[in-house]
Structure formats: structure tokens, C-alpha cells
Amino acid sequence: MQDALSYAETHFDDFVGQLEELLRIPSISTDSQYANEVQRAANWLAEHLASIGVQHAEVIATDGHPVVYAEHMVDDDRPTVLVYGHYDVQPPDPLELWTSPPFEPTRKNGTLYARGACDDKGQMFMHAKAAEAYLQQEGDLPVNLKFVIEGEEETGSKHLVPFIEAHKDRLADADVVLISDTAMFSHDAPSITYGLRGMAYAEITLTGPNRDLHSGIYGGGVENPINALADLISQLHDADHRITIPGFYDAVQDLTADERQTYRELPFDEAAWKDEIGLDAVKHEAGYTLLECLSGRPTLDVNGIWGGYTGEGAKTVLPAKAHAKISMRLVPDQRAADIYDNLEAYLQDLTPPTMTLDFRRLHGGKPVLVDRDHPAMQAAADAVEHVYGQAPHFVRNGGTIPVVADFKDHLGLDSVLMGFGLDSDAIHSPNEHFGLDRFHKGIEAIIRFHATFAERVGG
């Protein structure tokens, strides 16, 4: 392990340069115009894994974007770690807010700026570099290693479960899934994530008249779909900022006294947090703390809205249609299928007789809680403690990685979420970035994880 650590130290500049190559490929999975770039990123990654000494690496087609699969088997008696990550990225818009182009990686004061720098190309690539350090320097790995790096995480991982099912024989012998796609609690407070929120993401359209109308001729007699959509949305929260969808909270596991204590112990500077995102005030569900609401409670957000004339100047249109994208973050044991049903029924009920509602389910993901006593969780805690000089906090994360539930359901595997992002990395926003210190510490922690995990399970 020491030789691998030294290799990572001396080759760090090369590692950053290689990551920059990958970041230059705009692998935006949600936009079909970029399908070729997504494919190009997959090809690049498989070739790269082969070039660093991984025994087998291939690009496997799915009905959507491909999966990069790789494996390096050392010894059947050693434990097997399945690394999961994703090489696709979010769209970069609004483009005008980037200070450097999103697909031209730019280093500034020890930080790397690019779409995907953190989520998840940067974090995923740490696993490739940890493997390279072992393979190039020691010719061996303390564990058997498998990689499943997908290209549809940002659009709901629709074809990953079919992939897992189709390749179950190659995956089911793993002992644990290791993922770096989450954030540390803060730069000075490393953490391991034991909970994730799920997701239900819908797109709705209200249609009133059969065409856009002149608001002078028809205004006052024809109900306006935008006004009606605003009425619907405004009825989704009550004055306590609780979600009003009937049945929405029925399956929610409330936070335990123990978990609430863990939340209280976190070193959270609310003033600094608000300052960083430019807020004077917050709004969250009554009866819970801000931190609890950010990861331990379900939410509802309108992620996009559009209708009528949105160009320069004034156009007096009374539009035929208005649209919104609405997502809900779910907590155990909410099920996306039930929540979709509940929301659709409620919205149908609220839709006035002047309108028709179209409801589309875009993608869902299960919420998850992982057992903190799993040997791989403890190995991760050891590794992070060694690198950071302090024990990590166990935290819940407000985001969604649906595949964690999928790995449990389809392969019986628990996942260790050892992430090195920060909430301030602006993932999904303009000027996404990743600190090169964390890229470095992450590689070191992964190298240590493999050795410690092998030792703990006696491989």
C-alpha cells in the first residue's frame, strides 16, 4: 500500500491532466443532441482503464447510453469491491454565468473548474487512479476490483437495472459497492453517507383553449393556463411548508431520537451556509431543523416552468398551454410509484373544469438507508480518518443515487458512500468545480480502503 501511495503522490499531475481530457467531452445524457459525446466519453474511459493495467475493460451497449464495465481479478479468496460511478453530466446552462467554458477545464488556485469536475467524473476517476497506483507500482491489488461506470445517472439510470440483471453472473460475487458521488459534510468535517433521498420527477401540462389567444379579445372570459398552473403549484405546500398531497407522508419513517442527536452534533454554521448562497432567510418544514429538512425529510420543488411569451419585450398572448417540471425528494419508506399516483390524483382533483391536465412520470429513484456496521463502512471510516486525521461523521444526504437501492434489490449488495465533494462545488450549477486537494485525498483514501477492507474481511 505504501508504494501505491507514493505512486499516487508522484504521478498526481498526470492524473489531473488525464481527468481534464475526460472533462473536455460534453457527455450530457439528458439531451439527445449529445448522444455521440456520451458514447465518446465511454470509449475514452474503457480505453483508459485498459491502458493502466486493468485486465478487462469494455463498453457495453444498453437501450440507452452505454455502461463501461471493467474488472481486475487477483484471487478468488480476496474480497471483491464493485466500484460504481457515472461518466455523464448535467447540462451546463445557463451558459452565460460560467466564468470559464464548462467543457474547457480550467485550474485556478488549486481548484479545477468544469462541468463534471466533481459530479461525477472527478470523483469516479479517483477510483481508476487508485487502481493504477496499485497495478503500476505493486503489480497487484489487495482486493478484486470491478467497475460499473454508467452514462445515465443524471437522467435516472433507466437502463442500469436491465444491465445489472443481464450481467448478474459477473456482478453478484462482489462483497460491497463502493461509490464516490456524494459530498463531505464540510471541508473540515469528512463524512460517510448512510442515507440518500429518493426521487419522483414529473412533467405536467395544463391546456386551456385550443390555440394561443389575444389577451385583449379573450382576456376576462377564458381562464389562463399560466394563472391556473400557478394556482395548482401554490396548493402543493401549506403554511407550515408541509406538502399537501394526500397520503404523501403516510410511508415516511420519522427520524429517530438517535438520528436527530447525530444531526445536532454536526458542525453546521448556518450563517456561513446562508451567506455562501446569498440568502437572508430560509424556509423549511415546521417541526424540524434546517439540516434535518435538507436530507432527512421529503421535499417538493418546481425545477422548471414555462408558458406563453418569454422573449424580449411585451406580447399580449393568452397562451393555450403552461408547463412545469415538478420533483419530489423522498425518504424511506416512500415509494415513487405511490407518490406519483398521489400527486397525479391530487392535481387532477385541483385542475379546474376549464383545463385538461397531462401528467408524465419522467424518472424515479428509491430512498435508501445503509447499515453503519457493515465491515466496508468501518473500513471506509478508518481510511478517511487516516487521511483526514479525524473520524468521519455518519450523515444522510439529500440527493438521490437510485442505483444504491438497485444494487441492494437486484444483487443483495450494500453500498459504501465515500464521497469527497462539497456542497459548495456547484454541481448542477454554473462554475462546477473540485478542489485538487480533495481529488488527491480521495485517491489516497481509496488506496487505504482497499487494503483495510481486505484486512478486515481476512482476504
Next chain:
Amino acid sequence: MQDALSYAETHFDDFVGQLEELLRIPSISTDSQYANEVQRAANWLAEHLASIGVQHAEVIATDGHPVVYAEHMVDDDRPTVLVYGHYDVQPPDPLELWTSPPFEPTRKNGTLYARGACDDKGQMFMHAKAAEAYLQQEGDLPVNLKFVIEGEEETGSKHLVPFIEAHKDRLADADVVLISDTAMFSHDAPSITYGLRGMAYAEITLTGPNRDLHSGIYGGGVENPINALADLISQLHDADHRITIPGFYDAVQDLTADERQTYRELPFDEAAWKDEIGLDAVKHEAGYTLLECLSGRPTLDVNGIWGGYTGEGAKTVLPAKAHAKISMRLVPDQRAADIYDNLEAYLQDLTPPTMTLDFRRLHGGKPVLVDRDHPAMQAAADAVEHVYGQAPHFVRNGGTIPVVADFKDHLGLDSVLMGFGLDSDAIHSPNEHFGLDRFHKGIEAIIRFHATFAERVGG
């Protein structure tokens, strides 16, 4: 007059071809990208007026788009008619809903399809053709004629008042303003418009966090500007569909018993009206009929809304900003300046402490009522009755032509609104069109108006 009527009959095909030339110029005034096209339309029109024998025609620059001014003075003892119209048009989007390209005029079953076919190139051009019929066939006109054809009607006629003030000496000797930019009550019920609604059009932006955020990391603790905007909009109407802005109705002149009787006498087929625009139900202010609400009562409509991710697929953004364009149609004696103040104060009051509100006034227009006993109103009624074989209804129109108030305020002139559009002409919508029968009848009515008006005032 009979010779002019014959000329219009025999040259009608030429008239349509010339109108098509003008319709091919995309003179979209609200979009600065089309400024050259607006200028091109002005030049075309001035050259055309000169070519048909009008003594003087010129393009006069303003601080915005130019005004086409023309005059033909026959005799100082005859009355002077000032024709007002506009050569600018609304944007054509959504483009995909047009069955023929908006700027390639297409004739189908006696109807001409193009942006501006009715509003107002088609209707304005009838006045040019009526003048041509007199000048080419009789070498004379029964009235003195002036044309003020502007290029900013669709954006609030911002530079028309400065134009009127700067050229008061050329305009103030007119006896009446004659305008064809309104609709008939129906194809079988010709009408003269005696009332117009005013307008106050605002654009608002709510800003929450200082950048777009990840809804997984921040959702539940950061109030979402789209949700907050929906809350604001939903509070602008009450359950009776009355507008809730404090002071909004203070200056409203209620409909008189006489006016309400006039509304009741109109041959309105509500079922056919709903069917034509694809509606099962209407929604309007309680205490008034649908027809009254469409033109005699003030309204509030959201004409555009946008925020967050509006592209294909799912993006889990919690956006920094959300935007809406909100317009109100006003009735006498509401003043746009007061209504803006009232709306801005109310919205500021409703804006939660997590947000800041930006409020922009885009453009306003005064509501107007014209005296039905003006000799030019009676001349118009005579002309229309002759052409249609029935007396026209006097009606209020729900749209806004701010210049009608401007001509009254700055020149002391009443306006006669003798329009030949139909509500079903899809002005401001895809597939705008104008029936060639109405283009023809309109020219005939204008020829008759000039003769009748001259006779009535003894010119």
C-alpha cells in the same frame, strides 16, 4: 364615388397582390433583431402611397421605429380625415403551429393567411386602396386625407406621442381620426367600436439564492423562486375571479344600465364561441356576463412565465430566479400609472423574506370611450350599413389601442373605430388570417365613409 367603387371592384386582385408584398416583410417591432425589416416595411409603404397618387408621402424617423406620414390636400374647405394604422406585427411564435409560413402569404378558399394579414397591415392597407380608387379614377377625394402609419403599435406606441407633438402643426387641423384595427362583432353582425380597454404590462423577477442550486442538496431548506412566484400569482384573483390588488377597482366606471342592455342585444352564440376555441367551460368575474367581462371589465393575465430547466428531460435544479410577464386590461377611468403602483406595492407586500422582487413597467395604454353621436361615427354607421345591408352594432372592444386616447389628449380629436377583423382571425396567434371578402367590403365602406362624412359636415 361610384367610379371609385367600380375601380376598387376591377382592381381588387392587384390590391391583394400588393398587400402580399407588404406581408412578406417581417416587421416584428418587439424584437430588435428585426429592426431592419421594420424600416423596410416603412419604406415600402411610403413609396407605395406616392405611387398611387398621394401628393406627399415620407418616412419620418423617431427614437424608435419610423412613422410613415402622408397627406393629400384637396381643399381647405373640406373636412380632413386622419387615417391611423400600423405596419408592425407581433412575433409569429410558436412557429411550429403555423400551417403555412407566417411571412409567406398564402391564399386558401378566399382567405389570406400571414402574420399581419388582419392586424393591421391588411386593415390599414384598405385605406390606401380606397384613396387610390378615388385618385386614380376620379382624380380627386371628397375629403382631405392624412396618414399616420406607425411601426410600434405592438410594443406600446412609445414614440407616437412625441411624433404627434413634434408634428402638431400638420395634424391638428384634422376633424377626426379614422382607424381600422378592430373586429366586427361577427361575420354577420357588423359593428362600430366606441370603447377600448387600456393596458398596464409589467415584467417581474423573483430572486432567491445567488445561483442555481442542486435540489437534492438544498431542497427542503431553500425556498424555490418558482414555487414562490406561483404563490404570488395565485393571490392575484379571488374565488369570484375578481382581481385582489388593493385599489384596483377604485377608478372603474361601472357599466351603465344602457350599456348592459346593448350587451344583451348582441347576437352572441356562446356555445359556438367556446367551440371555436376548444373550451368546455369559461371563467369570469362574478356579477357580470361573459360578454361584459370580455370587453367592459378589467382583467389580469400572465402572458409569459419562465424559470429553471425547460429543456428535454429532467434536471434537478432549484433555480436562482423565476420570471413572469403580467398584463392588465384597464377600463375607464383606470390609469396605468396608478395600477402599476398598486400592483408593485401588492407584490412587494406578498414577496416572502427569502426573495427579492424586481418589477419592470413595460408599457401602458389608456382606456377610452368615444361619443357615439359624433358626425364621423354616424357617417361610419351609414357606410357600413350600406355595404352590409344592416345597421352596425355599437360595441366595446377588449383590446387596447393607446393612440386613441393620445389623439384625444394631444390633438383633441375623436377616433372612429371602423374595423373589419373578426375575433377568429387569430391575430397574435399562429395562422393569422383575413377574409378577402372583408378586405373588399372594408375598402368599399371607406370609399363610402369619405363621401358621406364630407356630405354630413357640409364640406
